[in-house]
Amino acid sequence: MAGHGAEQHPHGADRLCEAGDRVYSRAVRRGRVARLDAEPVPCLLDLALLHPDPDDMDFLVPTAPQEVMTRLLRGMYDEVSESHRRVGSVVAAFERYAGLGRRVQPPSATVEGSAIRVLDGLSRIQAAMDEATAACTTEVLSVQPGGIRREHELSEGLHRALALRGRGVRMRDLYTHVARHGQGLLTYLELMGDTVEARTLDEVIDRLILFDRTVAFIPANTDRTMALELRHPALIEYLVTVFERLWRLAIPLTAALPDTGIEGISHREQSIAALLAEGHQDAVIAERLGISVRTCRAHIARLSETLGAASRTQLGVRIAQAGLDGRPRASEPAPIGVPGAGSSPVR
Template identity: 30%
Template sequence: MLEFVGLNERSELVYRSLLSLGAATPAVLGERLSLPVPLIRHALAGLEAAGLAAASASLADHYVAAPPGVALAPALSQRRHELHEAERAVEALAEEYRRNGAAVSGVADLVEVVTGVSAVRHRFEQIQLGTEEELLALVTDAPVAVRAEENDAEDIVVARGVIHRTVLSRASLAESQVVAQLALALGRGQQVRVADSVPTKLIIADRTLAMVPLRRLASPGEPAALLVRAPGLLEALIGLFEQCWRLAFPVRFSSDGGLPVEELADQPDHVDLQIVSLLLAGLTDASVAKQLDLGLRTVQRRVQRLMVLTGVTTRMQLGWHAYEKGWVAR
C-alpha cells in the first residue's frame, strides 16, 4: 500500500508495528513480526531514509514512527502532481489522435477493431481497470480471449467499489469453475442474473465505452473485437444489456449461505440455497449435481427435504415458497 514512497511489504509491516507500539526495539519488532532482527534493522534503515522512523532520543536502541500525516504528505503531493501531469499528457495525446483521425475518417475515434488474443485480452483488461462507476457485462458460454477464472482485473475493479452487473447465459453455467466464480462474485456484492440465452458477449464501462466480439473477422481461430464510443451505438448496446437484465433471473447465494448459525436447524443450509437457486435458473438435477460436486441422489434427497420443510408437494410450490421465505431474490 505504501509502495509509492518506496517501501516494500516488510518495511510497511515494521512501520505499522511502530505506529501501534509507539516505540520499540528491533528485537521486540522481530518477535512481533516473526522476523530475524537483521531484517528488522534493514527495514528500519529504509524507514529512516524515507523519513518515516527515527531512533528514539530518550530510549536506547528504540525506534519511533513519524506521524503518517507529516511523513507521507510530501510523497502524496508529488504523486498528485505526477498524476495531474499524466492526465494532461493523456488529454493532449487524445486531442492529437482526434485531430489526426478526423483528417482520415469521420468515425476514427468512434469505433476501433482489435484483433488477436493478446490485443483483445489487453483491451479487455484496460476497459475494466479504467472503469470508475459502473461495469455492465453479458457473458455467453464461449470465452473469446479471457476465461472467468483468469479475469484478475475484475477483482481489482470490484475492490474499488465499482458497481458490477452481469447477465450470464444459462449455458455458461456448464463451464468449469463458473459456479464457484459466481458464488465468489455474489459474496463480494456483485449483481448477477441468469438468462435463457444471451445474444452476444458485451462489456460496457461507465456507459461511455463498449467492447463487442466480432466473429470470423480475423484469420481462423484468431479473435477480434469492436470497441465502440459512438453515442448512438452505445445507446443501442446499453439498451440491449438492460433488456437482457430485465428478462434474466436473479441468482442470490453466497459461499457461506448468508444465514445465522442459530437458524440453520430450521432453515436450508448454503448447499440447499445453491441447489434451489440453480434449479430456479433452469438447471436439471443432474446439472446441479455436477456443478456442486454432489451425487444425483443427494440433490434429489435435499430437494425432497426442502419440500417437507416447507410443507409443499410440487417443485413449483417449492420455488414460490423459496421466494416468500426470502431464500432467493424475486
C-alpha cells in the first residue's frame, strides 16, 4: 500500500491532495472515518495521518493535528535553512485542521491515542520497537511463545539486544520448555552473557515485550502483522504482574526439568496429559506447548502405551488415576492462579 500511495499521491502531509484533504478533514470533525472511505487516499495512512481505531479495526482515527505538526517540524529541523517556506505552510494547514477538531469533542479512543497505539505493518512495528529500545535504560521483560527458536528468528531482534547489553540493560526472557532443545537459543544466550536471564514453562501467554515497565508491545492479530503499543499505566502494571507470576513459576534454563515421579512418563507427556484431561484437541495442545501436531500425537501414543489405555476415553480415565490431570491431590495445596496464563492475546 505504501508504494501505491506514493505513486498516486506524491505529496507531503503539509500539502494534501484534494481527496486526502476532504477525508482527513472529515476524520478530524467526526473523530474517525470508515476504513473503506479512506481506501481511495492511501496517502493518509502512508503519512500516518490516519491509523486504525483500537476499538474497531473497520475504522480509522486521525492523528492529532498538533502531533502531526510537531513531527513534521522536528523532521525539518536539520534543513531549516531551506525550509522556511514549508514551515509556514505546515503551520497554516494544521491550524485549520486543529480549528475543525475543536468544534467536536473527540471520542475516548482519540483521547487515549497515546496510551494505546495500533501499529499496522511490520515496518511500523519494527520502528516503534527500535524507538523503545533506544529509550530503554533499565530492563526488558519478554515472553516468547512457540517451540524451538530458529537462529534467523533470534537474529531479527539481535541488533536491539546488543544495543541494550551495551548500555547495561538487564533482560529476562520466558520461553516454553521446548525451546531448551534449540541450538539457536543457546547460542544467543551465550552471546549475550549474564545480561539475559532465561526461564521456561510448559506453556506461556502470547508474545509480550515490556521496556522499563513503561511501554509494552503485544500482537493485535494472529499473523502478527499488527501490534498494540501500550503505555497506559494500569495496563502496564497488569502485564508486569502477569509476567512476574509466570517468572516465579518458571524453571531457570540452567536447571534440569523436574522428574514426574512416574516411571516411563516424561515431563512433556505429563504436560500433554494435563491438557488432554481438560478436553483440548491435539492441535490446541501442540500450539500451547510449542510442538508440532505430529510430535504431540507421538507423545500421546507413548502415553497411552505406558498407561495401558486402548482408547482415548480410557486414556482420560488412566490419566486421572495416575494423578496426571493437573488437579491438586488432597495432600497438596491448590496452586495460586495466574491472570491470563491460559489466554492468547510484536513480533
